[in-house]
Amino acid sequence: xxxxxxxxxxxxxxxxxxxxxxxxxxxxxxxxxxxxxxxxxxxxxxxxxxxxxxxxxxxxxxxxxxxxxxxxxxxxxxxxxxxxxxxxxxxxxxxxxxxxxxxxxxxxxxxxxxxxxxxxxxxxxxxxxxxxxxxxxxxxxxxxxxxxxxxxxxxxxxxxxxxxxxxxxxxxxxxxxxxxxxxxxxxxxxxxxxxxxxxxxxxxxx
Numbered sequence: 001x002x003x004x005x006x007x008x009x010x011x012x013x014x015x016x017x018x019x020x021x022x023x024x025x026x027x028x029x030x031x032x033x034x035x036x037x038x039x040x041x042x043x044x045x046x047x048x049x050x051x052x053x054x055x056x057x058x059x060x061x062x063x064x065x066x067x068x069x070x071x072x073x074x075x076x077x078x079x080x081x082x083x084x085x086x087x088x089x090x091x092x093x094x095x096x097x098x099x100x101x102x103x104x105x106x107x108x109x110x111x112x113x114x115x116x117x118x119x120x121x122x123x124x125x126x127x128x129x130x131x132x133x134x135x136x137x138x139x140x141x142x143x144x145x146x147x148x149x150x151x152x153x154x155x156x157x158x159x160x161x162x163x164x165x166x167x168x169x170x171x172x173x174x175x176x177x178x179x180x181x182x183x184x185x186x187x188x189x190x191x192x193x194x195x196x197x198x199x200x201x202x203x204x205x206x
Contacts, residue, residue: 002032003104005120005177010091011111012040015049022050024114025107026075030121034102035077036095037111041085050079089189089197096188100180107177108198113143123177137182137205140172163206170199178205 007025011018018037025035039047047066051059054077057070069078080094096106107120123139130136140161145154159171166172176198186204189197 002030003124004102005030005033005105005107006099006103007033007035007107007109008092008095009035009037009109009111010040010088011037011042011046012085013042013044014111015044015046017112018046018050020114021109021111022072025109026073027117028120029118030124033075034099035075036099037079038091038095039079039081040091041083047079047081087194089191089193093188093191096183103180105177105179108175110174113175134181136179138176138178140176143173166202166206170202172202174198
């Protein structure tokens with residue numbers, strides 16, 4: 001049985017990019033995958049756009065949160081929407097809590113990023129080399145930076161993991177894949193932080 005990967009997409013007013021992010025998630029070669037988008041109070045129609053693309057199977061409202069779930073390009077997808085922005089740490093945690101009971105790994109994808117099709121498959125190959133639980137808490141990759149005005153693409157080489165280096169600089173990208181084991185041991189994102197919430201998490205996992 002393939003591990004269940006939940007793609008965590010927090011978004012706030014990123015309607016221009018959100019479908020590129022979602023498309024890159026559902027087009028992954030890894031098959032056991034679910035996409036969850038949490039819309040953190042967007043005012044640009046992000047949730048309405050997503051809902052228009054989904055074959056809706058369930059939708060309901062709990063308190064001030066609206067949830068729409070269904071299929072998109074044959075993949076399971078849920079969209080959570082709250083009218084009042086709570087920040088990126090809360091928004092990621094909302095997805096993690098929502099999917100906790102049926103996830104093995106959580107793959108972080110910012111709304112203005114997108115993946116190459118084999119990304120999750122290749123990350124899981126790294127994990128298979130360390131079969132003992134708890135050896136790997138998170139996996140990260142190099143990435144390309146797209147300058148949208150010029151179209152220039154610059155490859156960003158990420159330093160191999162070293163805890164001493166991590167103490168001096170955030171050598172890890174925000175778009176990690178994180179094990180449920182690591183979250184259970186180190187807790188989720190710190191919701192009191194409005195920036196650097198990912199760096200704080202990598203330090204704790206490290």
